[in-house]
Amino acid sequence: MVFGVKHSLLILLVILSIVKASFALTYTLTDKLGRSVSVEIPVKRAVVVITYELIPALRVWDQVVGVSMWAEKSCDLYRAIVSENPSLRKPLVGAGSNLNIEAILKLAPDIVITWSYNPENVRFLEKREIKTIAIYPDSLTELYQVIRMHGRLFGKPNRAQELIREMEGIFDLIEKRVSGIPDKMKRKAIHIGGKPNRVSCGIGVTDDIINLIGGINPAGKIKKRYADVPIEMIVKWNPDVIFIWGSAGYDTSWIYKNSQWRFIDAVKNRKVFKLPRWSTWSPRLAPISLYMAKRLYPERFKDIEFESLTNRFYKKLFGISYHKVKEYERF
Amino acid sequence: MKDFKILIMVLSPFLFGFIALFLGAYGINAKDVIKILLNETLHVFHIEDTPQKAIVLDIRLPRIILAGLVGAALSGSGVTLQGIFRNPLIDPFILGISAGAAFGCAICVGFLNFIPIQLMAFIFSLLAVIISYNIAKGQGEVSRLPLILSGVIVSAFFTALVSIIKFLVDPHRLQAIVFWLMGSFSLSDWDSVKIAGVGIGLSLIPIFFMRWRLNVLSLGYEEAKALGINVKLERLLFIGFSTLAVSVATSLTGIIGWVGLMVPHLVRMIIGPDHRILVPLSFFAGASFMIAADTISRTLTSFDIPVGIITSISGAPFFIYLLKRGGKEVWGR
Numbered sequence: 001m002v003f004g005v006k007h008s009l010l011i012l013l014v015i016l017s018i019v020k021a022s023f024a025l026t027y028t029l030t031d032k033l034g035r036s037v038s039v040e041i042p043v044k045r046a047v048v049v050i051t052y053e054l055i056p057a058l059r060v061w062d063q064v065v066g067v068s069m070w071a072e073k074s075c076d077l078y079r080a081i082v083s084e085n086p087s088l089r090k091p092l093v094g095a096g097s098n099l100n101i102e103a104i105l106k107l108a109p110d111i112v113i114t115w116s117y118n119p120e121n122v123r124f125l126e127k128r129e130i131k132t133i134a135i136y137p138d139s140l141t142e143l144y145q146v147i148r149m150h151g152r153l154f155g156k157p158n159r160a161q162e163l164i165r166e167m168e169g170i171f172d173l174i175e176k177r178v179s180g181i182p183d184k185m186k187r188k189a190i191h192i193g194g195k196p197n198r199v200s201c202g203i204g205v206t207d208d209i210i211n212l213i214g215g216i217n218p219a220g221k222i223k224k225r226y227a228d229v230p231i232e233m234i235v236k237w238n239p240d241v242i243f244i245w246g247s248a249g250y251d252t253s254w255i256y257k258n259s260q261w262r263f264i265d266a267v268k269n270r271k272v273f274k275l276p277r278w279s280t281w282s283p284r285l286a287p288i289s290l291y292m293a294k295r296l297y298p299e300r301f302k303d304i305e306f307e308s309l310t311n312r313f314y315k316k317l318f319g320i321s322y323h324k325v326k327e328y329e330r331f
Numbered sequence: 332m333k334d335f336k337i338l339i340m341v342l343s344p345f346l347f348g349f350i351a352l353f354l355g356a357y358g359i360n361a362k363d364v365i366k367i368l369l370n371e372t373l374h375v376f377h378i379e380d381t382p383q384k385a386i387v388l389d390i391r392l393p394r395i396i397l398a399g400l401v402g403a404a405l406s407g408s409g410v411t412l413q414g415i416f417r418n419p420l421i422d423p424f425i426l427g428i429s430a431g432a433a434f435g436c437a438i439c440v441g442f443l444n445f446i447p448i449q450l451m452a453f454i455f456s457l458l459a460v461i462i463s464y465n466i467a468k469g470q471g472e473v474s475r476l477p478l479i480l481s482g483v484i485v486s487a488f489f490t491a492l493v494s495i496i497k498f499l500v501d502p503h504r505l506q507a508i509v510f511w512l513m514g515s516f517s518l519s520d521w522d523s524v525k526i527a528g529v530g531i532g533l534s535l536i537p538i539f540f541m542r543w544r545l546n547v548l549s550l551g552y553e554e555a556k557a558l559g560i561n562v563k564l565e566r567l568l569f570i571g572f573s574t575l576a577v578s579v580a581t582s583l584t585g586i587i588g589w590v591g592l593m594v595p596h597l598v599r600m601i602i603g604p605d606h607r608i609l610v611p612l613s614f615f616a617g618a619s620f621m622i623a624a625d626t627i628s629r630t631l632t633s634f635d636i637p638v639g640i641i642t643s644i645s646g647a648p649f650f651i652y653l654l655k656r657g658g659k660e661v662w663g664r
Contacts, residue, residue, distance in 0.1 A: 069499075097505055098498050194440070194507035197517045197635065227634035228510065228517055232386045233356040247504065249444035260389050260520055263382040 042155025053282035178214025246277035344618035399618035406617020408573035409591025430489035431459025453582035514585035514639035530579030545606035589646025
């Protein structure tokens with residue numbers, strides 16, 4: 001009798017595993033480099049090169065086996081979480097711009113999710129039969145697609161949708177408050193990068209965000225991601241607000257002290273702001289947008305408490321408080 | 332005819348500079364530019380402090396002057412080093428200046444944001460030349476080949492260090508390093524002009540007054556010595572002044588290639604190999620070329636094309652032409 005039960009259980013297990021295998025899904029997608037990639041999902045051993053902020057957001061720590069060193073070096077969120085819980089720390093696979101292929105091979109990943117910055121790395125991995133997906137979200141829509149793609153890859157499509165809903169919650173809040181602004185009254189804002197004359201142009205998440213917060217990006221006419229423009233072009237644009245990229249090697253005082261910028265309204269009215277050093281390829285794009293909106297139209301966001309709203313967002317999405325992450329912002 | 336060519340070359344940077352004052356993204360009409368200039372020089376008109384005035388006097392003018400000074404520095408150093416090394420393929424970056432400056436920039440952008448890039452670029456470019464010189468000195472007398480070889484070694488070493496930093500920094504900083512390496516005048520201001528004026532002036536003026544000695548040095552070590560020249564000392568002085576000029580220029584604008592190689596050749600083709608006239612005309616021609624290249628870089632599109640790209644695009648075809656024409660004819664031997 002016991003023998004019969006054991007046999008029945010064994011047969012049941014075999015049948016279940018066959019059924020499971022036959023239901024294992026293959027997800028086929030076209031990545032930013034135009035390559036068609038097919039992956040068995042959910043992935044169990046992923047290397048995440050650039051979108052490491054989605055690991056805590058999707059709660060997929062146990063499905064990730066490696067990250068790039070930029071996670072440890074440049075990402076306050078990742079650093080805060082792994083410092084609080086060292087068992088979550090992942091092996092490093094080189095810099096995001098230059099992957100250590102041997103380190104990746106050692107981890108035997110199902111998939112490497114990287115960006116399209118260095119296509120040679122992608123081709124090299126492909127030759128070694130490591131499935132690789134290259135991303136580069138050039139708009140808010142593309143960022144949502146990237147989040148959804150991560151959700152499907154890790155078998156967490158509902159969680160991915162939840163992240164997008166949370167982001168949209170903040171975007172809706174912003175849009176409601178700026179939607180009534182007539183075009184003529186819209187304020188001009190530019191986003192400057194590593195050099196004061198490097199502006200974010202018409203392709204990219206930043207341009208979308210400036211438009212979403214009710215601003216006009218004068219550099220949006222240039223159909224590039226970034227461009228170095230002559231200073232006199234910035235004077236000609238005469239932006240009302242200037243946002244400085246958070247990791248830029250200069251701050252607002254450099255702009256205020258430089259006499260070449262003195263006729264720009266943003267400088268005259270002390271409306272130059274340095275942004276937090278957060279990734280814009282992450283759900284954190286939503287609180288960054290609120291931060292920018294509050295500075296572009298302060299009168300319309302007087303009652304919004306940025307810190308408490310962001311804190312709630314962090315706890316809900318990343319499981320850690322904004323204040324704790326802030327401790328790791330300067331490094 | 333030769334005098335006319337000389338006159339044209341001397342006047343060209345001023346002419347190019349004047350024309351460049353009228354060109355730019357803001358679109359100020361020529362009348363206003365003239366009014367602003369007359370107001371500033373002769374006080375004929377009274378003009379309020381307007382954005383137009385700031386653009387002409389605080390943005391365009393310092394940029395044009397800086398371009399001229401940097402062009403003169405690169406070209407002047409090029410002609411000097413080509414003379415003392417008796418090698419037409421020497422450029423001002425041969426002793427590791429560019430690699431040293433790039434390393435200084437990379438350290439700054441990557442890790443030491445609080446230190447001005449210019450300062451670090453200057454320190455490391457000078458350091459690179461000092462190391463190159465000392466390696467060559469270790470071989471005994473500092474002669475041409477060991478010095479060039481040590482320059483190659485030091486350049487390779489600093490280039491490797493830059494690669495390590497590029498590997499370690501995040502993508503945006505990486506972009507900043509790459510763009511700096513391409514060279515640009517986009518952030519020129521009066522402070523840069525003052526630094527360039529003093530640094531480049533202190534190096535090119537002595538070269539100008541010592542230029543006739545280059546004719547003797549270019550005869551070779553033995554012949555120059557026989558003519559009573561202290562070859563070691565003279566070479567050291569010329570290398571020192573050239574290095575200072577190029578280090579200052581590079582620290583302010585990044586690496587701008589080809590000017591130091593191409594312009595002296597061009598001038599030599601027009602007026603011959605006599606350094607007494609070749610050196611000062613290389614200053615003027617370098618300034619003209621750089622002003623023209625920078626004006627193209629800032630007016631060709633709505634964004635600022637790194638000037639290094641413009642100089643390289645014009646430099647490569649020029650050298651193909653030069654090769655076709657034959658080195659001997661150009662070098663004048």
